[in-house]
Amino acid sequence: MEPLTRVEGRAIPLGLKNVDTDIIIPAKWLKTISREGLGRGAFEALRAEPGNVIDDPAYAGATLLIAGDNFGCGSSREHAAWALGDMGIRVVIAPSFSDIFSGNAVKNGILPVVLPQEAVDRLLDIAREGLAISVDLEAQTVTTPYQDRFTFTLDPFRRDCLLNGLDEVGLTMARGEAIGGFEASRTAAQPWLMRGTAAA
Amino acid sequence: MASRPRTLYEKIWDAHVVETRDDGTALIYIDRHLVHEVTSPQAFEALRIAGRGVRRPELTLAVPDHNLPTTARVDAAGKPVPIADVESAAQLAALEVNAPAFGIRYIPATAKEQGIVHVVGPEQGFSLPGTTIVCGDSHTACHGGLGALAFGIGTSEVEHVLATQTLLLQQSKPMEVRVEGDLGPGVSAKDLILHIIGTIGAAGGSGYVIEYRGRVFERMTIEERLTVCNMSIEAGARAGLIAPDDVTFAYLKGRPMAPKGAEWDAAVAYWRSLHSDEGAVFAKSVTIDATTVEPSVTWGTSPEDVVAIGGRVPFPEDFADESKRVAAQKSLDYMGLVPGTPMTEVPIENVFIGSCTNSRIEDLRAAAAILKGRRKADNVRWAIVVPGSGLVKAQAEEEGLDRVFIDAGFEWREPGCSACLGMNPDKVPPGERCASTSNRNFVGRQGPGARTHLVSPAMAAAAAVTGRLADVRALV
Structure with a gap:
């Protein structure tokens, strides 16, 4: 995973609340067995509307996306994060995110930034002017050319993974001994839990 | 200690x-x-x-x-x-x-x-x-x-x-949804969970794991409990829970991969300890009066857009919050609905009975009970039943439910997710409405331009028979 420390760029001012993952990437795009190329299907229904914000040339090359409450709700499809990444989005700013989406985003090098609604409204205005917004994950700040400065927090583990581009699976595999110990005590105390499909 | x-x-x-x-x-x-x-x-x-x-x-x-x-x-x-x-x-x-x-x-x-x-x-x-x-x-x-x-x-x-x-x-916070009293006749587990989501909102459970508590849940069958917990995610909660009890143990006993013999006894003894302790603290608690829950339907494109079947399409200006007003207007435009229209006057062209929310045998029985001796209305172009599994399908056929559905004008299909998300060929055409027992009414969920109204299996059957959204209690 590509590390993320600082992102500066234009932002797509989407602004809607409850943007679900069916909106971000409709089901017909989920038939792929690859992670690549999903940007083409991103926001398909929205992009069918004339004058939509996603295809507005004013935001071409945007690396940030700004949305309303509960961004990424609904389906657990990681394709939503893959699609945003394929569009070039590295940061999504919203007042809140769905739990599953924010986890998927971080695992794909996309930073979910939670800010209060007033801050998000202010950033939407600035984004609509086509101005660059700057996000610094080390300092956990969002800054603008108008000298706005908003601070956010991200849980330390996720921050560490993003800053260093860590492979979570590799990290956990290094804890194999602890997992083995847990499994051994389980097998002794509650053997039925470890049988799974082998019980049938 | x-x-x-x-x-x-x-x-x-x-x-x-x-x-x-x-x-x-x-x-x-x-x-x-x-x-x-x-x-x-x-x-x-x-x-x-x-x-x-x-x-x-x-x-x-x-x-x-x-x-x-x-x-x-x-x-x-x-x-x-x-x-x-x-x-x-x-x-x-x-x-x-x-x-x-x-x-x-x-x-x-x-x-x-x-x-x-x-x-x-x-x-x-x-x-x-x-x-x-x-x-x-x-x-x-x-x-x-x-x-x-x-x-x-x-x-x-x-x-x-x-x-x-x-x-x-990261550990989530525990949230309690306590339901007091009992559901009225003709009101199902699906109506209750739709009502709960309508009350707490699509992000109301965000960051929480919900435990559903109260007599209503204790009296539910396992299939009804599965329906309730299934839609926890539509309230933003990553998980929903109902404490296991004798109903749970009776459901599981003898299933192919369930514990057997002495291990079964040990498992049940452990499972009996799985309930919230007296005095346990929930980070958030919501109380719902079951007697106020009506058969429910959705009008918009978020599962929180819930209204009782006796209600009307809402006016966007009636919502207190600005972002909700904007969202409601967008939803109504997509759904092709006029504010103030009684829900029972909304015509339906498609009916889907299926999905992980409502495709089990009790769901099929509930729908068949309404359809028995009746036929779908002429304006209902497409009506399908997709059992949740091959075993559900076989059980339904043994009970003759397939005949009831087919005689009512439904197609009787093989198991799968089907028109819940339209990844397979089962899709609702653009601009048409579907009374659907699934879990999501998102834009384009059942096919590009498809308009979904989430309902219970019995309500889906009622919609099929009347050709519009309908109160199932009038058909019992």
């Missing part, structure tokens, strides 16, 4: 902590993992590229469901029918290869045990109380109806579970 009173969620969490990192993230052991064809190919591919295996193959169960056509799977000669959609066929073929290659039990599309993962898990006794259950599908919350901590994960997490049988997680 007396331990602090704990919620059910906290008990299950604590029993699965392998270790806690200094930053507060916990390594949580995963007891059961369900895999389907859509969210797993990239995970298996990543394992291959990294040269990693599956740590505990017997704790994962694979079954195809999302892409499968619901038309006949074998021809007259008993040969499998090829799948016309090339991409769907490739994705299904990938699971068929990946599962055995990594030592994972695979239920093929032609087996009678095949079905929607969230129907198959409980049915096979793979899903058990007190376990952690994950799947690359947000409706994994469903299994909370058995008292399991069950939640959806992304594909990177699918890979993480396959490789390590654990997940790195």
Whole structure:
């Protein structure tokens, strides 16, 4: 995973609340067995509307996306994060995110930034002017050319993974001994839990 | 030392902590993992590229469901029918290869045990109380109806579970949805969960795991509890839980993958400890009066857009919050609805009975009870029933329910996710409405431009018969 420390760029001012993952990437795009190329299907229904914000040339090359409450709700499809990444989005700013989406985003090098609604409204205005917004994950700040400065927090583990581009699976595999110990005590105390499909 | 009173969620969490990192993230052991064809190919591919295996193959169960056509799977000669959609066929073929290659039990599309993962898990006794259950599908919350901590994960997490049988997680906060009193006649578990989501909102459970408490849930069957917990994610909660009890144990006893003999007794003894302690503290608590719950329908494009069937399409200006006013207007434009219209005057062209929310035998019985001796209205162009599994289908056929549906003008299909998300050929045409027993009314969910009204199975049957959204209580 590509590390993320600082992102500066234009932002797509989407602004809607409850943007679900069916909106971000409709089901017909989920038939792929690859992670690549999903940007083409991103926001398909929205992009069918004339004058939509996603295809507005004013935001071409945007690396940030700004949305309303509960961004990424609904389906657990990681394709939503893959699609945003394929569009070039590295940061999504919203007042809140769905739990599953924010986890998927971080695992794909996309930073979910939670800010209060007033801050998000202010950033939407600035984004609509086509101005660059700057996000610094080390300092956990969002800054603008108008000298706005908003601070956010991200849980330390996720921050560490993003800053260093860590492979979570590799990290956990290094804890194999602890997992083995847990499994051994389980097998002794509650053997039925470890049988799974082998019980049938 | 007396331990602090704990919620059910906290008990299950604590029993699965392998270790806690200094930053507060916990390594949580995963007891059961369900895999389907859509969210797993990239995970298996990543394992291959990294040269990693599956740590505990017997704790994962694979079954195809999302892409499968619901038309006949074998021809007259008993040969499998090829799948016309090339991409769907490739994705299904990938699971068929990946599962055995990594030592994972695979239920093929032609087996009678095949079905929607969230129907198959409980049915096979793979899903058990007190376990952690994950799947690359947000409706994994469903299994909370058995008292399991069950939640959806992304594909990177699918890979993480396959490789390590654990997940790195931050603990959620416990939330209580307490329902007082009893549901009225003709009001189902689906109506109740729609009402709950309408009350707390699509983000009302965000950051929480919900425990559903109250007499209503204790009196529910397991299938009803699965329906309630299934839609927890539509309220933003990653998981929903109902404490296991004798109803749960009776449901599980004798299922193929459930514990047997002395292990069964030991398991039940443990499961009896799985309830929130007296005095346990919930970070958030919501109380609902069951007697106020009516048969419910959705009017918009978020599952929180719920109204009683006796109500009307809302006026956007009536919402207090500006972002909700904007969202409501967008929803109404998409849905083609005029504010103030009585819901019972909304015509319906399609009816879908199925999905992991409502495709079990009791759901089919409830719909058939309304349809018996009746026929779908002429303006209902397409009505299908998609049983949740081959076993549900066989049971329904044994009871003659298939005849009731067919005589009423419904198509009787093979199991799968079907028109809940339209990944297979079952889609609602653009601009048409569907009374659907599924879980999401999102824009384009049942097909591009499709307009979904979420309802219970009995309400779907009532809509089919009257050709519009209808109060099922008038048809009983």
